[in-house]
Amino acid sequence: MTTDNAIVFDRVTKTFPAASKPSVNETSLTIDKGMFVTILGTSGSGKTTLLKMVNRIIEPTSGTISVFGKDVRALPLTELRQSIGYVIQQVGLFPHMTIEQNIATVPNILGWDREKTNGRIKYLMDLVHLPADFRQRYPRQLSGGQQQRVGIARAMAGDPEVLLMDEPFGAIDAITRTRLQDDFLDIQRQLGKTVLFVTHDVDEALKLGNRIVVMNEGSIQQFDTPLGMVSNPANEFVRQLIGSDNLFLRLQLIRAEEKMTALTEPARAEEAHICTDDNLREALQLLLRQDARRVIVDNAQGTAVGQLTLDLIKMDRQG
Amino acid sequence: MDVLADAYAYVLENTDRFWEALRVHVSISLCALLAAIVICVPLGILCAKKQWLSAPIMGTFNSLRVIPSLAILVAVLPLLGTGFAPALVALTVLACPPILVNTYLGFRGVDPFVLESASGMGMGPNRILRKIEFPLAMPLILSGVRTAAVEVVASATLAAFIGGGGLGTFIINGLGMYNYSLLLVGAVPVALLAIFSEIVFAVIERTATKFQRA
Numbered sequence: 001m002t003t004d005n006a007i008v009f010d011r012v013t014k015t016f017p018a019a020s021k022p023s024v025n026e027t028s029l030t031i032d033k034g035m036f037v038t039i040l041g042t043s044g045s046g047k048t049t050l051l052k053m054v055n056r057i058i059e060p061t062s063g064t065i066s067v068f069g070k071d072v073r074a075l076p077l078t079e080l081r082q083s084i085g086y087v088i089q090q091v092g093l094f095p096h097m098t099i100e101q102n103i104a105t106v107p108n109i110l111g112w113d114r115e116k117t118n119g120r121i122k123y124l125m126d127l128v129h130l131p132a133d134f135r136q137r138y139p140r141q142l143s144g145g146q147q148q149r150v151g152i153a154r155a156m157a158g159d160p161e162v163l164l165m166d167e168p169f170g171a172i173d174a175i176t177r178t179r180l181q182d183d184f185l186d187i188q189r190q191l192g193k194t195v196l197f198v199t200h201d202v203d204e205a206l207k208l209g210n211r212i213v214v215m216n217e218g219s220i221q222q223f224d225t226p227l228g229m230v231s232n233p234a235n236e237f238v239r240q241l242i243g244s245d246n247l248f249l250r251l252q253l254i255r256a257e258e259k260m261t262a263l264t265e266p267a268r269a270e271e272a273h274i275c276t277d278d279n280l281r282e283a284l285q286l287l288l289r290q291d292a293r294r295v296i297v298d299n300a301q302g303t304a305v306g307q308l309t310l311d312l313i314k315m316d317r318q319g
Numbered sequence: 320m321d322v323l324a325d326a327y328a329y330v331l332e333n334t335d336r337f338w339e340a341l342r343v344h345v346s347i348s349l350c351a352l353l354a355a356i357v358i359c360v361p362l363g364i365l366c367a368k369k370q371w372l373s374a375p376i377m378g379t380f381n382s383l384r385v386i387p388s389l390a391i392l393v394a395v396l397p398l399l400g401t402g403f404a405p406a407l408v409a410l411t412v413l414a415c416p417p418i419l420v421n422t423y424l425g426f427r428g429v430d431p432f433v434l435e436s437a438s439g440m441g442m443g444p445n446r447i448l449r450k451i452e453f454p455l456a457m458p459l460i461l462s463g464v465r466t467a468a469v470e471v472v473a474s475a476t477l478a479a480f481i482g483g484g485g486l487g488t489f490i491i492n493g494l495g496m497y498n499y500s501l502l503l504v505g506a507v508p509v510a511l512l513a514i515f516s517e518i519v520f521a522v523i524e525r526t527a528t529k530f531q532r533a
């Protein structure tokens with residue numbers, strides 16, 4: 001058992017008392033360190049149940065779950081949870097505590113000294129883009145989006161390797177949600193945390209996850225990369241849910257860099273340009289709008305490093 | 320006005336008796352209030368956590384409330400005799416229901432998602448009780464104690480009926496002798512005490528609810 005496996009579910013089943021069928025059924029799943037895994041599925045498919053078994057808010061009926069090679073039942077409950085970040089849709093900030101007191105929850109349990117805790121609060125508020133003068137405010141003085149930023153900071157206070165998030169942006173308006181997604185994606189890339197993120201928003205799942213779990217009726221239908229999920233849906237359910245028939249969706253998941261070819265002739269300034277990190281959908285849009293023969297792909301420094309043509313993008317349909 | 324002036328004169332002439340009555344009145348009220356807090360706050364928490372216990376426990380205390388205080392005083396006479404002790408018991412019974420009910424409501428009213436995130440972050444049950452549930456339930460608990468305090472201060476006058484002393488002594492004597500100024504020697508301080516305890520608790524409540532008004 002290597003420590004590269006951040007979270008391992010081994011034939012995990014959960015049947016609630018008095019329930020006729022299991023909410024999570026004989027589920028096995030291995031999540032590597034640093035993966036951002038989104039869990040997608042319709043309501044009642046068992047996403048929350050799967051997530052909450054990791055920090056033992058729900059105890060499995062059978063099977064084992066381990067975090068970094070260690071059975072979650074090996075540690076005392078409180079100790080386990082202090083080492084795992086937990087964020088829920090309802091945020092659940094402590095209304096009688098200021099923002100800094102909220103964030104200091106785990107450091108206080110762990111008995112950090114004042115200076116260390118203070119430094120951590122400062123670092124985290126900066127990380128989640130909260131102005132420093134929010135420290136003394138109470139949660140109700142913040143907007144929903146700001147509150148969830150505090151929720152994330154609070155969950156990360158003890159520097160946990162693993163973060164569990166249950167529809168954290170589910171109650172937030174679309175524009176604010178996009179900003180939160182972008183910022184959180186940045187944070188995850190920067191820190192390399194292992195994230196398990198429940199959502200029922202397909203776009204969110206594809207955008208955030210580098211792996212997606214699709215669940216239906218307590219079973220995992222497919223565990224794959226976003227592109228794999230769109231290109232090769234395992235069954236009709238996944239195809240329908242993800243919208244795999246949507247070509248644009250597929251193009252959106254492929255970066256220009258992955259498909260570009262060498263420049264056939266030097267790039268000129270007046271030609272259409274995109275970045276290596278932009279996706280094929282944006283390239284196609286440019287090609288069509290400008291009625292151009294090719295789009296130039298620039299790297300981060302603005303140097304032309306390749307080109308994309310309509311034929312190249314068409315070829316991609318065959319995968 | 321004459322009656323009031325007479326009452327004042329009486330107090331001046333009998334300072335020792337007056338202070339002694341006031342002291343007994345205040346101490347019997349405080350003791351009853353403390354006893355009720357010690358009994359009912361834990362019971363209220365228990366009811367909130369173990370739902371099946373709440374019906375029998377709350378029912379018992381509420382039915383006790385229906386019995387007039389005087390009846391309780393008389394009922395405990397054979398057991399505890401006269402004086403301070405039976406008065407204390409009767410007043411404690413009187414103070415219990417508001418504290419019990421408000422503690423229960425205060426704890427039930429804590430947002431379940433706040434509790435979920437607290438335990439999800441690794442706070443143990445004791446820590447959650449101290450750091451989360453108590454502070455959040457405190458405004459309601461305090462308003463229960465405040466209601467109880469006013470009731471107890473006013474009802475402590477009854478203690479005099481069974482020889483418990485206190486400001487009620489003046490009232491009973493005043494009534495018996497048709498001496499209205501003597502009656503006022505008891506009644507006015509009781510009213511002032513009730514108002515005073517209202518004010519004290521209002522101030523305490525304000526500090527406990529600071530976060531709601533920030």
Ligand SMILES: Nc1ncnc2c1ncn2[C@@H]1O[C@H](COP(=O)(O)OP(=O)(O)OP(=O)(O)O)[C@@H](O)[C@H]1O
Nearest residue numbers: 016019023041042043044045046047048049050200
């Ligand atoms: N505490 C519980 N007691 C009994 N049944 C439960 C409990 N929690 C969940 N269930 C059942 O388990 C199944 C899966 O629930 P779960 O909350 O995991 O779904 P979900 O995928 O998170 O759905 P949603 O998108 O609506 O949050 C549902 O059928 C639900 O009714």
Ligand SMILES: [Mg+2]
Nearest residue numbers: 047048049166
């Ligand atoms: Mg759910």
